[in-house]
Amino acid sequence: MSGALLRAGGTLKPGLPPVFACLGLLLVWQLYARTLSVGGIPDALSTVRELPTILGDRESLYDILDSLRRMAIGFAIALALSVPLGLLMGRSRLFAALVNPLLMVSYPVPKAALMPIIMLWLGVGDASKLLVIVLGVSLPIIYHAYQGARAVEEKMLWSASAMGMSGPARLARIVLPAALPEILVGCRTGIVLALITMITSEMIARQSGAGNILFSALDMAQYETVYAMILVISALGILLDVAFEYVRGALVGWSEPRHDLAPIPA
């Protein structure tokens, strides 16, 4: 028992505290739902029992995969636009001075609130939802790419230019890798925002997707399905985050100080 849970030194294995946290939350939920038995709040056990029904259903599964596809495409588009923009801002004061006011104004605007307008332009299909995801994901990535590019050591750039490297080449081959640890911090926030905007866009433009299942079930008072979908979406978010942390570790293991975001002391 202790060998399975503890690592040398007597501390818990690093993966375990989040697992315990999840189990603890489910337990609290179960007890709460049982003791109060308020209408519309199913208990944890019957919600978990609902999961195979959703995940076993072809149509639901297809909807969820469709959501993930949109999220991935939206994230990729945002990445492709935001990283060069942020890096340029970080290396050109003039460019930053031009773009920064725009970002400052758009930063606090809830991107999902733009969905109705976007739907008027682009309809209720993929295009609107993708655009909302792109808008939601872009800002943190631009911001972190900007900060990362600004912090690049001048002398590293000088060393490269002494080797004969031109300005644009330095941006791609020195500024980009040097800013990568910071960019990936933005990406981590971006992934969570992609998930949020994905669900919200499907809530507004109900056509398909995980958000659609959730809110249609809510309309029909199928609370087990609602809660089960929340579990599915949360699990997706956690899995994506864990997977991303692995990728990040592999990409920027060279960096110091390590940008350890995971605030979980083992």
Added chain:
Amino acid sequence: MIAISGVTKTFQRRGGGTHLAIDAIDLDIAEGEFVSILGPSGCGKSTLLYIVGGFVAPSGGSVSVSGRAVTGPGPDRGPVFQEFALFPWKTVLGNVAYGLREAGLSRRDADAKATALIATVGLKGYETFYPKELSGGMKQRVAIARTLAYGPAILLMDEPFGALDAHTRLRLQNELLQLWERDRKTVLFVTHAVEEAVFLSDRVVVMTRQPGRIKAVVDIDLPRPRRRDELLLNPRYQRLVIDLERMIEDPPEEMRA
């Protein structure tokens, strides 16, 4: 080889107004000469080096290298910085081979040449290490190897041993001198350490600060190859160190600082 004439640099100050960092510097450096620029911190000696490197444009005057005016950085002038400025995402081998790949060498040739250079600076076996895994002294060896790799005719060294502990500093001074004895590159070496300047240089340029001007140029007429333990007993060496120390002592300036 390097001709610096009338070089002036003023900086725009934050609150408005200008600050004269260096003023009317004239200096000629011959091919194969090891010249140190010695001065207190804030005298603009690094700025002068950056201007020769083409990293910073002078406000007035001009620099030419081998008869051609300097308008920007180039592989004929290789910098080595106090901050090392290694590429942290590259291994030791990747750093040293970087300039060679930039120069168009194939990966195989670049790696072979870099591997040999890494051995020359005493880091054999560390090829796959990342900069964060190295000590300060090792990082600076990598930085020196990275610059030597692409074969610059001139080395521009900006207080390269300033961030190292005393012991490592002495070792690297010795090794730099040995390297230099081999191929006698032209070296412009910025430092605020008197003994370091005397030990390494053919000539020491003493600068004053605010504004940075040349106060004196001192010939270091000590025989080569030099050994530190012999030099410490050499009265001529002692005399030079004492004279230079007095020269950079600047009581009114120090009191203001």
